[in-house]
Amino acid sequence: MGKKILIVGGVAGGASVAARVRRLDEHAEIIMLEKGPHVSFSNCSLPYHLSGIVEDSQDLVLMNPDIFKNRYNIEARVNQEVMKINRDKKTITIKDLIADRTYEEPYDSLVLSPGAKPIRPNLDGIDHPNVFTVRNVVDIENMNDFIKQEDIKNIAVIGGDLLVWRLLKI
Ligand SMILES: Cc1cc2nc3c(=O)[nH]c(=O)nc-3n(C[C@H](O)[C@H](O)[C@H](O)COP(=O)(O)OP(=O)(O)OC[C@H]3O[C@@H](n4cnc5c(N)ncnc54)[C@H](O)[C@@H]3O)c2cc1C
Structure with missing residues (x-):
């Protein structure tokens, strides 16, 4: 058995690392841990949903x-959410979000690729159920469902990046 490599995060960064490690070492044991329900989805296509x-x-x-x-x-x-790094033991503590239990997994090398969270500015009403952020498939499903169920006609977008550009185009 080769080296055991654990990767935290299973989207663009984590999945790229996993694939690269496999190309470099066919014997490595590679485990990718993702707290969400999906690995390797197309972030760029989220607005097209x-x-x-x-x-x-x-x-x-x-x-x-x-x-x-x-x-x-x-x-x-x-x-599977990684909760803690136990550097002295070279293990991580993981919470299985479905089974609601924690367990430890040992590693030889650990890669962190946990990405980022959208910023929610400290504005009045920011926690209302009609305020959404978009980062993953679950986010866009929730937003899409809400728009359809409530027959939403007017939407304000905060931020001016790729997502906004695509929302305006579609
Ligand atoms: C709508 C949209 C459109 C985009 N379009 C483009 C584009 O056209 N071109 C482009 O280059 N980029 C685009 N991007 C940006 C691109 O998606 C990001 O740069 C990329 O997803 C970053 O990948 P990442 O793996 O670093 O982070 P993320 O995609 O954030 O993935 C990190 C993952 O780690 C998981 N994680 C975090 N903490 C833990 C933990 N403790 N335990 C287990 N898992 C954990 C998270 O659940 C997450 O799924 C777009 C982004 C969005 C939102």
Whole structure:
């Protein structure tokens, strides 16, 4: 058995590291831990779910744990939140969010790729249920469902990056 490499985060950064490590070392044991339900989805296409161009949100998901296992021999564990690094023991503590239990996993090398969270400015009403942030598939599903269920016509967008540009285009 080769070195055991644990990767925290299973989207662009984490999945790229996992694939690269596999190319460099075919014997390494690679485990990718993702707290959300999806690994390796198309962030860039999230807005197209709102427009209906990508009708089924599952089409935004590019890979799943079975494909990672069968194609690259990489174990991708979803719904697993890394809670703690125990550097002295070279282990991490993981919470299985489905089974609601914690366990430890030892590593030789640990890679952190936990990404970022959208900033929620400290404004009045920011916690209202009609205020959304968009970072992943679950976010865009929630927003899409809300728009349809409530027949929303007017939307204010805060921020001026790729997402806004695409929302205006679609
Ligand atoms: C709508 C939208 C459109 C975009 N379009 C483009 C584009 O066209 N081109 C482009 O280059 N970039 C685009 N981006 C940016 C791109 O998606 C990000 O740069 C990229 O996703 C960053 O990848 P990441 O793996 O570093 O972080 P993330 O995508 O944030 O992934 C990190 C993952 O780590 C997980 N995680 C965090 N903490 C833990 C923990 N303790 N335990 C387990 N898991 C954890 C998170 O759940 C998350 O899924 C877009 C982003 C958005 C939101």
